[in-house]
Amino acid sequence: MPEDCIYIARSSAIAARALAGEMMVMNSADSTFFTLNEVATAIFQAADGHTPLREIVRNQICEQFDVDPEQAQADAEQFVAELSAHGILLVSNQPLAAETAR
Amino acid sequence: MSLMSEVGQKAFNLGVPFAVHLDVTYRCNERCVHCYLDHDDHGEMTTAEIKDVLDQLAEAGVFFLTFSGGEVFMRRDFFELVEHARRLMFNVKIKTNAVMIHEEEARRLRELAVDTIQISVYSHRPQVHDAITKLPHSFERTINSIRFLREQGLRVTIANVMMTVNSSDHLGVQKLAAELGVHYTLDPTITPMMDGGTSVLALRIPGEDLPEIFHNPALVGSQEEFCAPPQPPSEEDLEGYSCSPGHSFCYISPYGDVFPCVQFPLPTGNIRQQKFLDVWNLSPQMKEVRSIQAKDLTVCSSCSHVTSCTRCPGLAYVEGSMRGPSTADCEKSFYRTGVPTANMLRQGLSKPPGRVRLIQIRPIAMPA
Numbered sequence A: 001m002p003e004d005c006i007y008i009a010r011s012s013a014i015a016a017r018a019l020a021g022e023m024m025v026m027n028s029a030d031s032t033f034f035t036l037n038e039v040a041t042a043i044f045q046a047a048d049g050h051t052p053l054r055e056i057v058r059n060q061i062c063e064q065f066d067v068d069p070e071q072a073q074a075d076a077e078q079f080v081a082e083l084s085a086h087g088i089l090l091v092s093n094q095p096l097a098a099e100t101a102r
Numbered sequence B: 001m002s003l004m005s006e007v008g009q010k011a012f013n014l015g016v017p018f019a020v021h022l023d024v025t026y027r028c029n030e031r032c033v034h035c036y037l038d039h040d041d042h043g044e045m046t047t048a049e050i051k052d053v054l055d056q057l058a059e060a061g062v063f064f065l066t067f068s069g070g071e072v073f074m075r076r077d078f079f080e081l082v083e084h085a086r087r088l089m090f091n092v093k094i095k096t097n098a099v100m101i102h103e104e105e106a107r108r109l110r111e112l113a114v115d116t117i118q119i120s121v122y123s124h125r126p127q128v129h130d131a132i133t134k135l136p137h138s139f140e141r142t143i144n145s146i147r148f149l150r151e152q153g154l155r156v157t158i159a160n161v162m163m164t165v166n167s168s169d170h171l172g173v174q175k176l177a178a179e180l181g182v183h184y185t186l187d188p189t190i191t192p193m194m195d196g197g198t199s200v201l202a203l204r205i206p207g208e209d210l211p212e213i214f215h216n217p218a219l220v221g222s223q224e225e226f227c228a229p230p231q232p233p234s235e236e237d238l239e240g241y242s243c244s245p246g247h248s249f250c251y252i253s254p255y256g257d258v259f260p261c262v263q264f265p266l267p268t269g270n271i272r273q274q275k276f277l278d279v280w281n282l283s284p285q286m287k288e289v290r291s292i293q294a295k296d297l298t299v300c301s302s303c304s305h306v307t308s309c310t311r312c313p314g315l316a317y318v319e320g321s322m323r324g325p326s327t328a329d330c331e332k333s334f335y336r337t338g339v340p341t342a343n344m345l346r347q348g349l350s351k352p353p354g355r356v357r358l359i360q361i362r363p364i365a366m367p368a
Helices: A038-046 A053-062 A069-085 B003-014 B047-060 B078-087 B103-111 B126-133 B138-151 B170-180 B199-203 B207-214 B235-239 B276-282 B284-291 B313-319 B327-337 B342-346
Strands: A007-010 A014-019 A022-027 A032-036 A048-052 A089-092 B019-023 B064-068 B091-096 B116-120 B155-161 B183-187 B249-252 B257-259
Touching: A007 A053, A014 B003, A022 A038, A032 A038, A032 B003, A038 A053, A038 A069, A048 A053, A053 A069, A069 A089, B019 B047, B047 B078, B047 B276, B064 B078, B078 B091, B078 B103, B103 B138, B116 B138, B126 B138, B138 B155, B138 B170, B155 B170, B170 B183, B207 B327, B257 B276, B276 B284, B313 B327, B327 B342
Parallel strands: B019 B064, B019 B249, B064 B091, B091 B116, B116 B155, B155 B183
Antiparallel strands: A007 A048, A007 A089, A014 A022, A022 A032, B249 B257
């Protein structure tokens, strides 16, 4: 999948809330619980299903945090893969409808 | 310490309301003999009011939201409220008797990704359960509902309140839970009525029956650990605070009243008149509850059980002082460890005084 075409959206099966700058995330299906650091929180919050991941990294990460763009992109892809494996994020090469609990 | 415990402690230290218990109605289709509620509707919050409360709770940082009652499904808008809560990304738990949950409702709850549904089951014997709920066929309906929920893959917990009229049934309910593939919890706590009435306390099981529970590894895990004699408190222990009410937890009634806990009937404000965060941050009552350290407890600060006791400040408040002892918890500490509490010793007792029937209630008709 070309990197520029990665779209991410938050799953409707999760609970999430920010606590002192960190995002708490829990998947109701298996009760796995995560806390995301400030950078990961920025990606998670920008996961609207129609903004490409590369654009999220460029606008949300590189502009706000002092990081190397290529390293940031690689880290973001790894982070997205991990959260996707736990059902927290949905990943596609097509824009996704932002899922909310129905 | 688990990640969840760490985050819970962080919320506690920051004074963030991490978890809220919201009763959406006191109306109920059952009339349980031990229930502490007035089931008449005295003007419960509207759909719009509750949605506004949920918006405020999300803004305040609430993560865990428990919908309870009364019976939550007595509200026709209940799914609309759950949908709104899930849109706000709360972790939603529901307490219900489940008799109004059928296949369609179970499917809807799964679609909404509800975390856990806690269901009251009082006995594995239908006639005993129905005699407690006073709703004919409630056992059959509740168990059928649990099966519908399990078919949807939802997590279910059976909550078994233990009282005089079902005291011999907990092993049967535990076995039933295992057969249904659901979690099981046992609670011997009977709470005074919200209006202060104590008649239901006559249903509390006698303290002498508690060791049977406390010495059952299936219920308490390691008996050696659970029943270990109390350790002397350190200076740090005495600087500590009691449980989460007022620190990271609170309770909201169907009328918008905010309390430190569902078992702590100290009014701290009303969200029909104030913003939730104003009540949480500024209420003098909430601040007082929040300020109490172990060293401030009038009797318990000198008790050897002070660090391990399940002392409920709400039950203590109902007994007369939020800084005083909670007799029911003194009794549990004694029967768990065999070591008398400071509250007992000051009364010259080597064991609890036994059940005090302040008001004698008529026993319910209970089949053999």
